[in-house]
Amino acid sequence: MEEIVEPLLGWYAENARDLPWRREVTPYRVWISEIMLQQTxxxxxxxxxxxxxxxxxxxxELAAVDERELLKLWEGLGYYSRARNLQKAARVIMETYGGELPASHEELLTLPGVGPYTAGAVASIAFGLPEPAVDGNVLRVLSRLTADNSDIADPAVKRAAERTVRGIIPAGRAGAFNQALMELGATVCAPNGPPACGRCPLAGLCAAHAAGNETAYPVKAAKKARRVEERTVLLLVRDELLALRRRPAKGLLAGLWELPNLPGALDGAGAVEAARTLGLAPLRVEPLGPAKHIFTHIEWHMTGYRVTVEEAQAGEGLEWIDPRGLREDYPLPSAFSAYLAPYLAPGG
DNA sequence: AACACGGGGTC
DNA sequence: GACCCAGTGTT
Structure with missing residues (x-):
């Protein structure tokens, strides 16, 4: 496999993309970018x-920031535990490592949110250490290169890939080499459709290309189907105010804000009843129609109602907000955008 | 080993 | 609609 090193480094020197986190390489910037890039x-x-x-x-600053502000900075990126783990890790960095990221693969691995890939990426890119950083791109490139039929979802396959990469990391060039492998996977040996073998520095060394069946790789087990959940969403209006609710600290969209919602596809009477259950006195209910939101593993089919309520009641666990502050102050998932769009529009 | 965990681009 | 992305943590 060693023969891929020189062509790959040469190609990367010419074709590396100009990315914000490459402009100035510091351990902190590399770490933040790598966490953000997970599955993104x-x-x-x-x-x-x-x-x-x-x-x-x-x-x-990361260790000290208010959680709401942190989530607001992450709003829309998804996998919000990444943001919480980032802050947990920042506190460890402040308390245990004197404010600097530790320069060892082993210590990096102990930080919350840092797994084998990210530890390898930070170790090699920020500190020049000869550690592999095997992500989806690298697995795809290697599986095509060797026409390997094993399922890349199998942890053993990933371990083997890490061993392979570790064995060929060029001295002093670990960061460039790992990034070159990923860059090739992202821009040439790409997923979704046929790879651009005409631009690939490794085409002459590639078993899948020789056989002309690049798209047969990587082999990956079929994914489980999503489950569908029916939910009823309440746009509760009191005078000029809108009700938001904070989601639980664990689970889906943990700690984010949401429109009050409950299981099932309720009719108007059900929506009125639900508002009463929240301690409100409904005056009027109007259907807002259906909306859909797709998560990786769940599909929400939503039925929305605008429910206008009397001013006397605050309701159970609700925060009444001026919709004009929606975009500024409340970390919101995109799941409710269909119902919030009128309020999120500029000047809305 | 299987599943939870977002959101969006691309074919 | 299906795939999948510079993955990690929990069970």
Whole structure:
């Protein structure tokens, strides 16, 4: 496998994308970018990265930031436990490592939210340590290169890939080499459709390309079907105010804010009853129609109602807010955007 | 080993 | 609609 090293490094030197976290390479910036990039495309991360670094330029600021502000900076990126773990890790960095990220793979691995991939990425990119950083891109590239039929979802396959990479990391070039492998997977040996073998520096070394069946790799077990959940969403209106509720600290969309909602596809009478259960006195109910939101593992089919309520009652666990402050102050998942769109629009 | 955990781009 | 993304933590 060693023969891929030189062509890959040469290609990367010419073709590395100009990305915000490559402009200035510090351990903190590498770490933040790698966490953001977990299961998330480069294009989606760019804007978040700049804003996040501007607001929280180092571990000290991250360790101290208010949770709502932190989630607001992460709003829309998904997998919100990444943000909480980032802060937990920042506190460890402040208390245990004197405010600097530890320069060892083993210590990086102990930080919350840092697994084998991220520890390897930070170790190699930020500290130049010869550690593999095997992600989905690398697994795809290697499986095509060797026409390997084993399921890349199998942890044993990933361990083997890490062993392979570790064995060929060029001295002093670990960061460039790992990034080159990922960059090739992201821009040339891409998922979704045929790879751009015409632009690949490894085409001549690739078993899948020789056989002309690149798209047969990587082999991956079929995913489980999503489950559908019916939910009724309440847009509760009291005078000019709107009711929001904070989600539980654990589970789906933990700690984010939401429109009050409950299981089932209720009719108007059911929506009125639900508002009463929340301690409110409904005056009027209007259907807002259906909406759908797709998570990775769940599909919400929502039925929405605007329920206007009397001013006397505050309701159970609700926060009444001026919709104009929605965009500024409350970390919201995108799941409710269909019902909130009128309020989130500029000037709305 | 299987599942929970977001959101969006692409074919 | 299906796939899948610079994965990690929990059970």
């Amino acid at each position: 495309r480069v294009e989606a991360v760019k804007g978040y990265f700049a804003r996040f670094i501007g607001a929280l330029p180092g571990p000290a």
